[in-house]
Amino acid sequence: KKIIIVGGVAGGATTAARLRRLDEEAEIVMFERGEYISFANCGLPYYIGGTIAEREALLVQTVEGMAEKFNLDIRTLSEVVDINRERKTVTVKHLPTEKTYEESYDYLVLSPGASPIKPAIPGIEEAEHVFTLRNIPDTDRIKAYVDEKQPKKAVVIGGGFIGIEMAENLWERGLEVTLVEAAKQIMAPVDYEMAAILHQHIRDKGVRLILEDGVAAFENRGQVVRLTSGTMLEADIVILAIGVKPENELAKRAGLAIGERGGIQVNEYLQTSDPSIYAIGDAIEVKDYVTGTPTHIPLAWPANRQGRIVADHINGRNVRYRGTLGTAIAKVFDMTVAATGNNEKTLKRLGIEYEVLHIHPYSHASYYPGAFPVALKLLFDRKTGKLFGAQAVGYDGVDKRIDVLATAIKGGLTVFDLPDLELAYAPPYSSAKDPVNMAGYVAT
Ligand code: FAD
Numbered sequence: 181k182k183i184i185i186v187g188g189v190a191g192g193a194t195t196a197a198r199l200r201r202l203d204e205e206a207e208i209v210m211f212e213r214g215e216y217i218s219f220a221n222c223g224l225p226y227y228i229g230g231t232i233a234e235r236e237a238l239l240v241q242t243v244e245g246m247a248e249k250f251n252l253d254i255r256t257l258s259e260v261v262d263i264n265r266e267r268k269t270v271t272v273k274h275l276p277t278e279k280t281y282e283e284s285y286d287y288l289v290l291s292p293g294a295s296p297i298k299p300a301i302p303g304i305e306e307a308e309h310v311f312t313l314r315n316i317p318d319t320d321r322i323k324a325y326v327d328e329k330q331p332k333k334a335v336v337i338g339g340g341f342i343g344i345e346m347a348e349n350l351w352e353r354g355l356e357v358t359l360v361e362a363a364k365q366i367m368a369p370v371d372y373e374m375a376a377i378l379h380q381h382i383r384d385k386g387v388r389l390i391l392e393d394g395v396a397a398f399e400n401r402g403q404v405v406r407l408t409s410g411t412m413l414e415a416d417i418v419i420l421a422i423g424v425k426p427e428n429e430l431a432k433r434a435g436l437a438i439g440e441r442g443g444i445q446v447n448e449y450l451q452t453s454d455p456s457i458y459a460i461g462d463a464i465e466v467k468d469y470v471t472g473t474p475t476h477i478p479l480a481w482p483a484n485r486q487g488r489i490v491a492d493h494i495n496g497r498n499v500r501y502r503g504t505l506g507t508a509i510a511k512v513f514d515m516t517v518a519a520t521g522n523n524e525k526t527l528k529r530l531g532i533e534y535e536v537l538h539i540h541p542y543s544h545a546s547y548y549p550g551a552f553p554v555a556l557k558l559l560f561d562r563k564t565g566k567l568f569g570a571q572a573v574g575y576d577g578v579d580k581r582i583d584v585l586a587t588a589i590k591g592g593l594t595v596f597d598l599p600d601l602e603l604a605y606a607p608p609y610s611s612a613k614d615p616v617n618m619a620g621y622v623a624t
Pocket of ligand 1: 186187188189190191192211212213214221222223224225258259260261291292293294313314315341342427430460461462463478479480481483
């Protein structure tokens with residue numbers, strides 16, 4: 181059989197590797213529009229900030245290395261511009277030569293990702309130092325600009341994961357940073373009172389945080405950012421990180437079903453409305469694991485998991501994708517924020533009744549140095565104990581608690597089961613009653 185993969189990074193590269201592991205004979209062709217494959221998107225902000233010192237460290241696999249290791253036909257600088265479903269071919273444009281050709285497939289896997297939203301803000305075209313961040317060339321551009329032009333003042337627009345990470349990394353480089361967010365809170369996956377802890381921390385670090393305000397225009401070739409409120413911000417560099425949108429053009433043109441939020445629609449086997457075409461990663465609409473409602477969650481875990489499932493399904497294995505919890509984590513200067521499942525905002529919107537629990541236990545035994553309270557929030561059904569979601573903010577041990585709770589949700593455990601989780605304890609790590617146990621005790 182012959183499988184064509186569109187996109188050679190998180191989802192695409194995972195699919196290719198797994199396909200080869202399952203079938204030595206299959207013909208596997210992976211097309212990537214860019215120059216690089218399988219790079220570490222998630223590490224990009226930290227390379228700009230200097231925490232990751234070596235550029236090579238971002239390049240998880242090279243084209244030659246991966247092609248040889250997995251016996252793949254990898255074609256970079258090659259954009260798939262059309263899917264010809266009736267012929268079961270794709271039209272590919274080799275970007276350097278602009279030559280196009282057709283390539284046939286038995287199965288097609290789409291993993292084209294999501295692209296940064298770049299609205300037509302007045303003055304954006306003239307502003308040369310407004311950057312978005314998605315890939316290695318974006319990273320090189322931002323890093324070179326910071327290294328060579330030595331900007332002093334940065335304006336980061338958007339308080340999501342990438343915006344916050346960029347604010348922190350530019351701050352690390354010694355820039356004066358202003359972070360602008362249109363909503364009343366940063367970090368949408370958590371609720372307001374959890375984000376408020378981060379607001380304070382970010383401000384304590386000397387970052388100017390402006391909430392409930394957006395960009396109205398870039399003036400003076402982007403040297404000045406005018407906000408909706410009328411506030412003027414000087415900017416030597418601007419990072420635009422207001423979200424991403426699924427790259428659905430190819431699928432749309434091919435007549436595949438697209439969801440309301442722009443994600444390609446798939447079934448539980450990750451097949452699109454054409455069963456020989458699969459779609460995965462940031463480009464698809466997924467089912468919310470807790471509520472079953474359609475949503476768009478652009479994260480690396482789902483892309484990797486889905487890539488593997490697709491490869492398994494193509495090889496006749498009985499596998500299903502059961503939905504996305506949206507488990508996520510970010511470093512916010514010295515603090516960590518993490519969440520899994522639904523937050524209060526979502527539950528309210530869906531009209532689901534829930535109980536809220538807030539506790540602030542120490543991350544590990546309070547008598548052992550370095551213990552800090554973890555703000556832990558749990559959302560659950562009072563009657564059945566069903567866990568809807570959890571959020572945590574703190575300096576230490578946040579990742580572990582959210583991961584345990586994410587596991588509990590996937591394992592179908594209820595809030596009543598939490599006291600019974602037997603978790604590892606010694607004073608440097610936890611308490612004999614772990615914060616997750618505590619949450620269970622308080623809830624019951
Ligand atoms: P991508 O990895 O974006 O790959 C899609 C590829 O397809 C692209 O390289 C694109 O060029 C190519 N392509 C698109 N269309 C075509 C076409 N027609 N022909 C050929 N090639 C095409 N997630 C986390 O979970 N944790 C993190 O800490 C985290 N940090 C991030 C930091 C940054 C700066 C960014 C940008 C993302 C981060 N993410 C993080 C998100 C994570 O990287 C994505 O969820 C993941 O990469 C999605 O995988 P994908 O395969 O769907 O898309």
